[in-house]
Structures are given as C-alpha cells and as structure tokens.
Amino acid sequence: MADELDGAEHGRLVAYARDEDKARFLLGCAVARRVLGVHLLLPPDQVKLDRTCPDCGRPHGKVRTEGMQLSVSHSGDLVAVAFHPSTPVGLDVEVIDPKIDADSLATVSLAEVETKELARYEPAARARAFTAYWTRKEAVVKATGHGMRADLRKVIVSAPDQPAEVQEWHGYDGPVQLVDLEAGSDYAAALAVLAAGDLTVHSIDAAPLLSSGSAHRR
Ligand SMILES: CC(C)(COP(=O)(O)OP(=O)(O)OC[C@H]1O[C@@H](n2cnc3c(N)ncnc32)[C@H](O)[C@@H]1OP(=O)(O)O)[C@@H](O)C(=O)NCCC(=O)NCCS
Ligand SMILES: [Zn+2]
Structure with missing residues (x-):
C-alpha cells in the first residue's frame, strides 16, 4: 500500500522507527485513501489529503480533504477512520492497558x-x-482540531457507565454529540460529531477494502 501514499506521507512513514508504528500509520493512510478513492472515483494515490499542522506547517496535523470531513486514530492492532460529508468528526481508539496508573x-x-x-x-x-474517559475527551478535541493543545481537564464528559455526552467545555460552544463505539473488549473507542440532530453511525470493517487491493488500478 505504500505506493499509494504522497510524498509527505512517505516522509512520515520512513521516519517511524518501530514497524508497528509504520504499520498503523500506513493503514490509516490506506483506509482514508481507498475509501475516498471509491467515493471520488479516483485511484487512491490521486486523492489529495492535506495534513498541514496549523502550528508548524509540517504534515502531522488533522487530515483534511475537499468535500469530506475525516478523523484517523490508531492504537494496538486497531486502526480506524471516521468520515462525514460535511460535519467535523473526531475519532479516538485506545487499547486498554490494565497496567496504566489511572x-x-x-x-x-x-x-x-x-x-x-x-x-x-x-x-x-x-x-x-x-x-x-480518555477516548471520549480525545474524540471531542480531535473533532474541533484542538488535539492535545486543549486542556483535557476542562473537557468534562459523562461517567464511563453513562451514555457518552459532553457536559461542559468552555473551549468550544457549538453543538457536539458523542458516542462510544464497539471495538472489542480490549479497546475503548469514541466518536464526536460537531452537529446537533439525529445521528446514525455505520461501523464498517475496512479489511475487505485493504485485502482486495486498490479498487481503482490504472
Ligand atoms: C491529535 C492527537 C490528539 C492524537 O493523539 P494519539 O492518541 O496519539 O493518536 P491517534 O492515533 O488517536 O490520532 C492520530 C491522528 O490524529 C490526527 N491529528 C493530528 N493532529 C490532530 C488535531 N490537531 N486534531 C485532530 N486530529 C489530529 C492525525 O490524522 C493522526 O493520524 P496520522 O497517523 O494519519 O497522522 C495528538 O497527537 C495531538 O494533539 N497532536 C497535536 C498537538 C500538538 O502538539 N500540536 C503542535 C505540533 S507542532
Ligand atoms: Zn506541528
């Protein structure tokens, strides 16, 4: 799949020291490019993705493309990409490590x-x-694009055993909806959508898209 990446992504790929970090990054790129390729009727390598960081200009910011909002997350063996045609989305998946000092x-x-x-x-x-808690908060700050520049202590979300919702965050006053996603017993995952109104989430396994090779070979 590496031949589907653009120059900036290649630079990121080769800079990762650990194979598992390379694999997670590559899969995030491939899922984004292949899904958008199907949507735009383009080969994956022709999809234009902009990863420019607003702070430093390097290509490690939130992924943007014309006509689609997306959010990428990877942790452990899980890579996920959220898409919405018009509304900013934020996705966070995290492996649950029982050894962390919570x-x-x-x-x-x-x-x-x-x-x-x-x-x-x-x-x-x-x-x-x-x-x-962490995935719910990160989903929200990834949707707005603040990322870890936001103070997560100020993004107050509902308790883990309660339906996911943002209870308070003075850093953002627009509409936001939050849902937990099913990601197996070893992971937590949450999706934030910056819109009010009915929300339907479709979770789709990307494996067939990856194993079938590029949908649009020239
Ligand atoms: C975004 C961020 C919260 C990701 O946290 P994480 O749990 O380590 O990683 P995840 O796998 O969940 O997410 C990674 C993805 O977030 C996306 N991302 C990067 N910056 C983002 C931002 N500000 N908002 C939303 N998404 C962002 C990228 O698409 C990245 O995927 P990639 O591998 O395709 O580049 C964190 O890396 C961050 O806040 N970075 C920016 C903060 C910063 O230091 N900015 C100044 C840099 S000069
Ligand atoms: Zn930067």
Missing part, C-alpha cells in the same frame, strides 16, 4: 468531578474506566 493520569486529564467518579471504580476496573 490515578496519576487522572491528575493531568480529568476534572475534579471525573476524578471522584473514577475513584468509585475498583482498582482493577480503573484502567478501563479511565480509558473510556
């Missing part, structure tokens, strides 16, 4: 009310609960 991570990413809620979970269940 209480320490909470001090830099959870609000006081969320930290108190987390403390109600048994220590063995805390990594999963923390990761649910």
